[in-house]
Amino acid sequence: MVQVNNPFVTGGYVSAEYFCDRELESEELVRQVANGNNLALISTRRMGKTGLIMHCFARHEISKEYYTFFVDIYATKSLRDFVFSLSKVIVEQLKPFGRKALETFIRCVKTLQTGISFDVSGNPSFNVQLGDIHDSDVTLDEIFKYLKAAGKPCIVAIDEFQQIASYPEDNVEALLRTHVQHCTNARFIFAGSQRHVMGNMFLSASRPFYQSVSMMYLECIDIDKYTAFVRCHFEKAGKKIADGIVETVYRRFEGITWYIQKMFNTLFMLTEKGEECCEKMIEIAQESIISSYRYNYEETLFRLPERQKGLLVSISKEGKATNITSGAFVKKYKLTSPSSVQAALKGLLEKDFITSEHGTYAVYDKFFAIWLNANY
Known part of the structure; x- marks a missing residue:
């Protein structure tokens, strides 16, 4: 049986023991x-x-x-x-x-x-x-x-x-x-x-x-299954986790597996044996993760054309953006014109910086979106 130091694996498959549901x-x-x-x-x-x-x-x-x-x-x-x-x-x-x-x-x-x-x-x-x-x-x-x-x-x-x-x-x-x-x-x-x-x-x-x-x-893992998975691994390691922590993280990252795993990998790291993972640690963990990517994010923005950068920031602020070529959206975020938004949108989609689902756009990397909202 493969043993790992942190049961919340974020890179590759290890074994059934560390695989949720x-x-x-x-x-x-x-x-x-x-x-x-x-x-x-x-x-x-x-x-x-x-x-x-x-x-x-x-x-x-x-x-x-x-x-x-x-x-x-x-x-x-x-x-x-x-x-x-x-x-x-x-x-x-x-x-x-x-x-x-x-x-x-x-x-x-x-x-x-x-x-x-x-x-x-x-x-x-x-x-x-x-x-x-x-x-x-x-x-x-x-x-x-x-x-x-x-x-x-x-x-x-x-x-x-x-x-x-x-x-x-x-x-x-x-x-x-x-x-x-x-x-x-x-x-x-x-x-x-x-x-x-x-x-x-x-x-x-x-x-x-x-x-x-x-x-x-493939849809999100059921929240009850994820809660049981997290609790099990914290308890196996002699650690506690407060009620509501799993749900808060799960909802914040919309049930997307990798982000939840990354957060609990960090929360597990921050929780000493015999101690309890509590609510305030969520922000500490999130800040730690985003801080580790900060230089990547800065470099990414530096390399983006100005209009793509402006649209990316606008979509991140909106969270889930619709009608982004409308006059109202262009005016709200002080973008150049609907045609320039259309051109910038094409570039961002090709580079996989944003996702498109039934006419709704969002920043693909959720940690990047949080960083953008905090800094722009």
């Missing part, structure tokens, strides 16, 4: 892939999609029967980036299964053979560079040949899948859909955080992935 979601995800279905998993960012997938991958019935591959394509900009990231992940995640498992991949993916080698102890290394991928379509085809030929059935989870919609190549969705459709030895989890883009990809009749997957939406 998601029992129904876990059962549903495992049931879908075990019964041969591909799945689109959609939620806002930082709600815990990655943790849920890794939690399910760690379950005995999955880890024993399947090869599991998790690739985050948020930073990819093209099909070549995608192919590079996927091939690297497959090699890394096959390592524990030994040379035989890897040799199947090397045999299938001929275009990358020279970049994968073994040392005298049989340990593999992935020396492929992005520039080594000369024909993305060919290498992608070889990767899917591997998935068909792998010694076990495979589950491939692709995080931030909506990113493929912005690739410069015209046919990426159709290409991937064709490969996925004919890959009978693998199941796919397409996870994404931009609901409208993911919705269009899988629910629009004109798109290649239309009605090709089961849909699953």
